[in-house]
Amino acid sequence: MTTLSRRDFVVAGLAVPVAASLTSFSNMPDADAAAPLAGPQVPGWYRYKVGDIELTVITDGTSRFRFADTHVANKTREEVNTGLAAAFYPPDMMATPYNPVVVNTGAKLVAIDPGVGEAAYASSKGATGQFQTNLKAAGFDRGQIDIVLISHFHGDHINGILGADGKLAFPNAEVMVPTAEWTYFMDDGEMSRAPAGRMQDVFKNARRVFDAIGRKVTPYEAGKDVTPGIAAVATPGHSAGHNSHIVSSGKDAIYIQADVTHVPYLFARNPGWHAFYDQDAALAEATRRKVYDMLAAERMPVQGFHYPFPSLAHVERTPAGYREIAMPWNTAL
Amino acid sequence: MTTLSRRDFVVAGLAVPVAASLTSFSNMPDADAAAPLAGPQVPGWYRYKVGDIELTVITDGTSRFRFADTHVANKTREEVNTGLAAAFYPPDMMATPYNPVVVNTGAKLVAIDPGVGEAAYASSKGATGQFQTNLKAAGFDRGQIDIVLISHFHGDHINGILGADGKLAFPNAEVMVPTAEWTYFMDDGEMSRAPAGRMQDVFKNARRVFDAIGRKVTPYEAGKDVTPGIAAVATPGHSAGHNSHIVSSGKDAIYIQADVTHVPYLFARNPGWHAFYDQDAALAEATRRKVYDMLAAERMPVQGFHYPFPSLAHVERTPAGYREIAMPWNTAL
Numbered sequence: 001m002t003t004l005s006r007r008d009f010v011v012a013g014l015a016v017p018v019a020a021s022l023t024s025f026s027n028m029p030d031a032d033a034a035a036p037l038a039g040p041q042v043p044g045w046y047r048y049k050v051g052d053i054e055l056t057v058i059t060d061g062t063s064r065f066r067f068a069d070t071h072v073a074n075k076t077r078e079e080v081n082t083g084l085a086a087a088f089y090p091p092d093m094m095a096t097p098y099n100p101v102v103v104n105t106g107a108k109l110v111a112i113d114p115g116v117g118e119a120a121y122a123s124s125k126g127a128t129g130q131f132q133t134n135l136k137a138a139g140f141d142r143g144q145i146d147i148v149l150i151s152h153f154h155g156d157h158i159n160g161i162l163g164a165d166g167k168l169a170f171p172n173a174e175v176m177v178p179t180a181e182w183t184y185f186m187d188d189g190e191m192s193r194a195p196a197g198r199m200q201d202v203f204k205n206a207r208r209v210f211d212a213i214g215r216k217v218t219p220y221e222a223g224k225d226v227t228p229g230i231a232a233v234a235t236p237g238h239s240a241g242h243n244s245h246i247v248s249s250g251k252d253a254i255y256i257q258a259d260v261t262h263v264p265y266l267f268a269r270n271p272g273w274h275a276f277y278d279q280d281a282a283l284a285e286a287t288r289r290k291v292y293d294m295l296a297a298e299r300m301p302v303q304g305f306h307y308p309f310p311s312l313a314h315v316e317r318t319p320a321g322y323r324e325i326a327m328p329w330n331t332a333l
Numbered sequence: 334m335t336t337l338s339r340r341d342f343v344v345a346g347l348a349v350p351v352a353a354s355l356t357s358f359s360n361m362p363d364a365d366a367a368a369p370l371a372g373p374q375v376p377g378w379y380r381y382k383v384g385d386i387e388l389t390v391i392t393d394g395t396s397r398f399r400f401a402d403t404h405v406a407n408k409t410r411e412e413v414n415t416g417l418a419a420a421f422y423p424p425d426m427m428a429t430p431y432n433p434v435v436v437n438t439g440a441k442l443v444a445i446d447p448g449v450g451e452a453a454y455a456s457s458k459g460a461t462g463q464f465q466t467n468l469k470a471a472g473f474d475r476g477q478i479d480i481v482l483i484s485h486f487h488g489d490h491i492n493g494i495l496g497a498d499g500k501l502a503f504p505n506a507e508v509m510v511p512t513a514e515w516t517y518f519m520d521d522g523e524m525s526r527a528p529a530g531r532m533q534d535v536f537k538n539a540r541r542v543f544d545a546i547g548r549k550v551t552p553y554e555a556g557k558d559v560t561p562g563i564a565a566v567a568t569p570g571h572s573a574g575h576n577s578h579i580v581s582s583g584k585d586a587i588y589i590q591a592d593v594t595h596v597p598y599l600f601a602r603n604p605g606w607h608a609f610y611d612q613d614a615a616l617a618e619a620t621r622r623k624v625y626d627m628l629a630a631e632r633m634p635v636q637g638f639h640y641p642f643p644s645l646a647h648v649e650r651t652p653a654g655y656r657e658i659a660m661p662w663n664t665a666l
Binding site for chain 2: 046
């Protein structure tokens with residue numbers, strides 16, 4: 001029989017649970033033995049209040065793509081790498097976080113943009129598709145979600161409407177979608193006129209997801225409350241009917257921006273950079289500048305789907321555009 | 334019998350566990366009922382790698398003091414409030430996070446600066462004294478800690494050496510202290526010459542803590558490895574023998590700065606501001622500028638005890654001093 005020390009497990013990089021290791025090798029004095037690497041990351045959720053409303057950021061994980069410049073339509077690889085370096089990111093790689101939010105208004109439990117879907121967990125080797133696991137870790141059951149609120153119809157925002165079984169992932173939820181987005185993407189004429197490639201894929205994927213729930217959705221209007229405490233704001237450009245949401249209670253408010261910017265370390269700092277996924281890049285830039293001018297002037301906090309977890313920041317103006325300033329972590333509520 | 338709805342619990346602000354609520358009120362349809370506010374914050378730990386070495390930031394919580402300007406020796410209340418506003422902090426309040434780090438070098442499990450101590454948990458109503466609870470949540474048993482590594486002798490860095498019972502909180506650990514700090518603070522002549530008030534209190538508290546463990550410590554020298562993978566660096570000024578630590582493995586390294594700056598949003602951005610607790614403010618400022626010039630030039634990441642959790646940042650130069658840029662959260666290891 002081969003004798004293993006805890007040191008061997010460390011060298012081999014095996015993720016042996018601490019307790020099991022201690023039991024197996026209890027003849028070794030604790031103070032002289034290395035603990036095995038503990039391995040997993042802390043569960044990915046973070047809670048904060050806006051007035052009386054409770055928000056819980058539930059990360060769905062982070063995708064990493066090579067090359068980053070393929071995500072920027074109007075800049076060269078060299079320019080994008082300069083931007084990455086300015087933000088202390090490594091060259092070439094694009095790190096794209098996905099951060100849904102669960103809002104408890106006191107009357108409704110609302111999940112905003114439930115991520116890429118559970119099916120992605122296995123295919124990404126745990127990098128993404130974490131939403132349902134982290135939702136549970138945060139103390140929620142998927143059956144408690146009253147409303148699934150969708151900002152726009154790109155796959156990373158709607159695929160999580162469906163569970164691993166291809167059915168509605170939130171059995172008691174009403175799915176609410178922007179009227180303008182629904183009107184555009186579910187229109188066969190628009191689909192027939194859309195360019196081949198990515199735009200056709202967006203149309204097809206939206207139909208795949210919404211057909212799986214029998215197109216049973218509740219459209220909502222920009223400029224009105226979706227439900228008391230959550231207002232919708234039209235922020236078009238990234239997609240035809242893209243909406244953002246403002247959660248407010250008393251004097252407190254937060255701007256939940258969806259994809260007004262893609263990752264802030266490139267697209268807030270350089271608002272003239274166009275994300276490859278912008279449907280109408282000029283309109284998206286105009287929307288971005290308008291929203292960010294307001295956020296900076298009002299000193300209003302923003303929650304960004306593609307901001308690094310917990311994706312909460314303030315925004316200030318810079319000569320080149322805007323800069324996101326991560327809000328300090330609150331260690332106790 | 335009074336009939337309560339889940340809504341009543343929300344209005345009353347009671348922290349009823351979700352599962353219990355669902356059981357008790359299962360006659361209410363889920364889709365129309367509000368979930369009770371879920372309440373607690375996510376456990377306060379975060380894990381990352383430096384080469385083969387695993388680091389886990391274990392927050393001890395955050396203290397809040399009024400007024401912030403009492404923490405800055407050479408600036409007016411108005412100047413401090415201007416600094417707070419620039420960093421999007423509310424006026425007057427001083428938020429001071431405490432963030433110990435556990436380093437698994439592969440051979441030793443090392444806890445650096447274990448915080449304010451468990452006894453503070455009750456007296457602060459859970460705001461601080463969280464280290465042991467979060468250590469356990471991160472998968473560690475206090476008996477596994479091989480080395481408690483101390484940067485300097487201020488109470489928020491050494492009080493956690495002792496448990497709630499007033500004895501060594503880590504039963505199998507060696508306590509390692511900077512030789513220069515030990516020589517200064519344990520010298521009766523130095524104590525007799527120190528000014529009354531805060532400095533006398535530092536001397537007394539250091540003796541209280543180290544006397545409780547029979548002064549059984551291992552002094553370590555600046556400029557050498559404390560243990561393979563962790564080097565000590567003399568960073569004097571904040572206290573006589575203040576040390577920082579560099580964790581390195583292969584080509585990766587991180588600078589664990591202890592109190593080279595107090596909170597970065599005031600003292601990194603304004604390196605000429607003097608924290609009220611600096612023993613030799615001019616020397617502390619010279620050390621701070623030297624370390625931060627190096628961090629900025631080398632683009633070396635820093636882990637700061639008083640940085641907001643997870644207290645990991647890069648540093649860049651600004652016209653006024655330096656700016657900390659929070660490192661992006663890693664959602665999977």
